[in-house]
Amino acid sequence: MQSEERDEYVDESEFSELAKSPAEARAVKKALEMVAGGGAGNTLKEMAQEVLTGRIGLREALNVSAYTEQVAQQSDSVRDRWDGMSEREREALAADGERHLEELQREIDEEQSEKMRSGTSKSAPRHSGGTWSP
Template sequence: MNNERQIQDEDLMDVAQDPEQAHRLRKALKTLADNPNVGGKLQEMAKEVLSGRIGMKDAIATPTYMDALGDRIGEMRRAAENQTQAERESSREQFATWQKKQEEQEDKERAERDGPSGNIVTTPRHGRGGSSHRR
């Protein structure tokens, strides 16, 4: 993404419900944009949104971008359906480890964003209330 202008979390508030969700969305877009394995229209969309050349609402309304997203989700679903029970268990364990690291990283980033405080109070993460992905 070189020296291009980069949007900030606030620029995604037209589609996000709160600043935390906007931050996670921008982070996900950056992951898509920077991962050479993504490629194609999905990576193009992420780069376009991050550079500010297209808004997230416009990207969502673009059939080629949404088709690319749907195709990728379909690939993921098929891969999950073809896993053995042992592979599923391993995936669950890997996901739990990954999720814990992500939460720790998000907590660290939130603390850095919020600045120094004598009484650090964290708010609950949105969308993580259940444990439906765990046993």
């Protein structure tokens, strides 16, 4: 069933207004996909599935009190872990995040290159005008 739901998911462009780059938009989508798997509890699973299927926007979802309460609880846990880290651990985590975003950007670039390569090997567009005659 999850693969059926995944087919219906919005693409990462849905998150581009919230992100600074296509890689960040992809990271948001991947994070929502993980949450939709249920690891963060049923309430956030529901929220992620609603957002990923396009039934509600992410900004709208964050205005739903049940979702906001769960996000706040999760944020407290993350903040507690962050506060317990040394400066070196924080720097390492930040570097890991940067590497992850770079990896996502490489994926995006490769996908775009592949689309360009496969697009150039196709025949002329149907409406190119090259075969038109009165």
